Amino acid sequence: MRKTYMVVVVLVLVAIVGNHLTSASSGRAVSPEDFAGACAPCGAPCPSKK
Amino acid sequence: MSTATLSAPKSAVAPRIDYLFLGAAVLATAILVALVLLDGQPASAALILGGFGLGVAFLKAEFSYTASWRRFLNAGEAGGLIGGLIVIAICALAVVPVAALWPNFGGAIAPLGPSLLVGAFVFGIGMQLANGCGSGTLYTVGGGSGRMLVTLAFFVVGSVFGSLSLPSFLALGGIDPVLASDYLGPWGGLVATLASIALAAALMIAVARKRGANWRPSRSYIIGGIVIGVLCIGVFFAGGHPWSVTYGYTIWGAKIFAALGFDFSNAGFWQWRGNKQALVSSVLSDTSSLTDFGMIFGAMAAAAASKPFASTAWPPMKSLLAAAIGGLLCGWGARIGFGCNIGAFVGGVASGSLHGWVWFAAALCGNLIGIRLRPAFGLSRD
Numbered sequence: 001m002r003k004t005y006m007v008v009v010v011l012v013l014v015a016i017v018g019n020h021l022t023s024a025s026s027g028r029a030v031s032p033e034d035f036a037g038a039c040a041p042c043g044a045p046c047p048s049k050k
Numbered sequence: 051m052s053t054a055t056l057s058a059p060k061s062a063v064a065p066r067i068d069y070l071f072l073g074a075a076v077l078a079t080a081i082l083v084a085l086v087l088l089d090g091q092p093a094s095a096a097l098i099l100g101g102f103g104l105g106v107a108f109l110k111a112e113f114s115y116t117a118s119w120r121r122f123l124n125a126g127e128a129g130g131l132i133g134g135l136i137v138i139a140i141c142a143l144a145v146v147p148v149a150a151l152w153p154n155f156g157g158a159i160a161p162l163g164p165s166l167l168v169g170a171f172v173f174g175i176g177m178q179l180a181n182g183c184g185s186g187t188l189y190t191v192g193g194g195s196g197r198m199l200v201t202l203a204f205f206v207v208g209s210v211f212g213s214l215s216l217p218s219f220l221a222l223g224g225i226d227p228v229l230a231s232d233y234l235g236p237w238g239g240l241v242a243t244l245a246s247i248a249l250a251a252a253l254m255i256a257v258a259r260k261r262g263a264n265w266r267p268s269r270s271y272i273i274g275g276i277v278i279g280v281l282c283i284g285v286f287f288a289g290g291h292p293w294s295v296t297y298g299y300t301i302w303g304a305k306i307f308a309a310l311g312f313d314f315s316n317a318g319f320w321q322w323r324g325n326k327q328a329l330v331s332s333v334l335s336d337t338s339s340l341t342d343f344g345m346i347f348g349a350m351a352a353a354a355a356s357k358p359f360a361s362t363a364w365p366p367m368k369s370l371l372a373a374a375i376g377g378l379l380c381g382w383g384a385r386i387g388f389g390c391n392i393g394a395f396v397g398g399v400a401s402g403s404l405h406g407w408v409w410f411a412a413a414l415c416g417n418l419i420g421i422r423l424r425p426a427f428g429l430s431r432d
Binding site (some may be wrong): 004006008009014018023028030031033037044045046048 | 052054070071074078081082085086088091094097110153156158159160161163194196199213216220223224225226227236289290291294298300319322323324325327328330331332333334335337338339340343349354359360361385388389396
């Protein structure tokens with residue numbers, strides 16, 4: 001299991017760094033609930049807004 | 051007394067540091083912190099380090115929502131649940147008034163309706179099969195459990211499926227979030243929130259007494275609950291909203307699916323502004339991912355600092371199957387139900403949002419089913 005774990009840790013770290021370096025940075029870290037109209041942590045709209 | 055008997059206990063209790071994994075955990079954390087600091091984002095660094103602290107605290111206190119809920123439902127033991135309420139009460143002291151008074155902060159809110167009920171119920175089934183909730187999965191993965199690696203992988207897949215289902219469930223209707231501070235103001239809302247937590251604790255104690263079970267939390271749950279509660283407040287101030295876990299899983303899964311060629315342009319969930327941006331932004335721009343990564347590496351560091359890391363054998367296939375099914379149900383349920391024990395229950399109740407208690411009640415019912423299903427996969431009902 002140790003070998004599996006080490007492979008997973010390396011792959012995950014490479015994926016995170018690769019994604020970060022190849023993606024746009026939004027500046028300050030955000031969550032969908034930070035956007036206008038969001039009614040839940042995932043950014044879902046409020047029932048009354050439909 | 052011989053030298054051998056003198057030295058034996060000493061060697062038995064001495065921690066065996068696993069330098070390879072301790073070093074890997076610290077190095078990985080340092081790399082992530084350096085990346086966000088290079089982008090000029092100290093708050094992101096704080097979220098990673100807050101997550102790291104949470105990983106250490108959860109692992110050291112062995113703070114388990116899943117086991118606590120199971121002990122309560124099986125035997126009436128309420129100590130674990132009360133430990134969880136300590137976390138929420140401490141977190142609420144900051145979240146309710148600050149979210150109501152400062153425009154850059156917000157609580158964890160969610161609409162009330164079929165989506166919340168179904169999602170929380172399914173999540174409750176899943177957490178007993180998976181043997182972990184959102185936070186539990188993170189710290190046990192970090193702690194070296196191969197079984198929970200399987201849970202996490204399927205949790206991620208399930209949450210992507212959930213993101214595709216959520217708009218249909220929301221179309222079934224519901225009512226807007228009910229927030230205590232909206233009706234009672236910041237301080238009245240805080241009093242109402244703390245009163246609701248006290249009432250829940252009283253009910254749990256009454257059930258425990260009626261069943262002749264212990265209701266006092268263990269020392270590690272009291273200390274762990276206080277530390278985790280304080281760290282929750284730190285994460286709230288760094289991120290601007292209460293700590294959440296499972297949204298990060300959804301983003302990771304969606305990014306992997308997109309890389310494999312899956313097109314999300316017709317999926318309603320991924321057209322909402324925040325999700326659309328998250329899909330194309332760096333994963334280190336998402337607050338829940340930052341604390342998630344920190345928590346995994348924090349738990350890994352704590353585990354590797356005390357014993358050889360991931361030294362146990364893989365569990366039986368039936369147990370891995372339960373981990374996979376439980377992970378899928380947890381992922382799907384968390385997305386439909388607006389979060390897990392942390393994002394929906396802890397964050398919701400600590401924000402004074404009614405959905406937190408509704409989520410708890412529905413998830414507790416799901417746990418009853420999950421506990422009954424455990425023996426079919428070779429897992430103990432206790």
